[in-house]
Amino acid sequence: QSVLTQPPSVSGAPGQRVTISCTGSSSNIGAGYDVHWYQQLPGTAPKLLIYGNTNRPSGVPDRFSGSKSGTSASLAITGLQAEDEADYYCQSYDNSLSGSPVVFGGGTKLTVL
Amino acid sequence: QVTLRESGPALVKPTQTLTLTCTFSGFTLDTSGLCVSWIRQPPGKALEWLARIDWDGDKYYSTSLKTRLTISRDTSKNQVVLTMTNMDPVDTATYYCARSIAAAYDSWGQGTLVTVSS
Numbered sequence: 001q002s003v004l005t006q007p008p009s010v011s012g013a014p015g016q017r018v019t020i021s022c023t024g025s026s027s028n029i030g031a032g033y034d035v036h037w038y039q040q041l042p043g044t045a046p047k048l049l050i051y052g053n054t055n056r057p058s059g060v061p062d063r064f065s066g067s068k069s070g071t072s073a074s075l076a077i078t079g080l081q082a083e084d085e086a087d088y089y090c091q092s093y094d095n096s097l098s099g100s101p102v103v104f105g106g107g108t109k110l111t112v113l
Numbered sequence: 114q115v116t117l118r119e120s121g122p123a124l125v126k127p128t129q130t131l132t133l134t135c136t137f138s139g140f141t142l143d144t145s146g147l148c149v150s151w152i153r154q155p156p157g158k159a160l161e162w163l164a165r166i167d168w169d170g171d172k173y174y175s176t177s178l179k180t181r182l183t184i185s186r187d188t189s190k191n192q193v194v195l196t197m198t199n200m201d202p203v204d205t206a207t208y209y210c211a212r213s214i215a216a217a218y219d220s221w222g223q224g225t226l227v228t229v230s231s
Contacts, residue, residue: 002159004141032118033216034215034216034217036216036217036218038160038218044219044223045209045221045222045223045224046160046209046211046218048217048218048219051215051217051219052215057219089159089160090152091160091218092216093216098176099176100162100174100176100177101165101173102150102162102173102176102216104152104159104160104161104162104167105159107157107159107160113153
């Protein structure tokens with residue numbers, strides 16, 4: 001059971017827009033900690049996609065965008081492409097004394113139909 | 114160019130101690146704000162954060178695994194080492210080391226698959 005909750009799967013047709021949610025609590029996202037997003041293509045290491053809630057590293061297409069509100073965050077992908085098919089993870093910091101300081105979501109598998 | 118590479122045994126027996134080494138280049142771990150973490154991923158499952166060592170030597174561990182984990186660094190060799198005691202088949206996973214700045218992991222190693230089996 002991950003501290004951050006993501007939908008197990010989402011899908012969309014090429015060209016469409018999809019969003020992936022990441023729901024936390026008052027000890028992580030709701031406490032004001034940044035949310036970061038990673039893309040993991042099959043058989044490869046995760047790659048930083050969004051940092052600090054809304055920022056894209058150099059080289060990441062502007063089709064990818066992030067947002068955060070309250071205890072949740074979202075990743076939006078517009079103009080879906082076949083190459084976007086991957087697993088996506090959110091990550092944040094948690095100040096709960098009973099948990100680990102760094103927490104990941106359970107991951108969302110994106111299927112491009 | 115920042116690179117990280119994990120090395121260690123591909124197979125360990127139950128109850129044994131696992132030692133993994135992360136060798137990195139393109140940065141030095143004594144640079145303010147930089148950290149190196151270990152993160153694992155069981156086959157077909159989600160990422161799980163294990164431990165972190167910071168530029169100032171501070172160390173942080175997964176609450177559920179802290180009694181089994183030790184993270185250390187050799188600044189002169191640009192290496193971070195993770196040891197995990199009392200390995201169990203449920204610890205079978207790909208183990209990644211990754212660099213973080215301001216809590217985001219901007220560079221990852223390729224990962225090393227560790228199988229725990231007798």
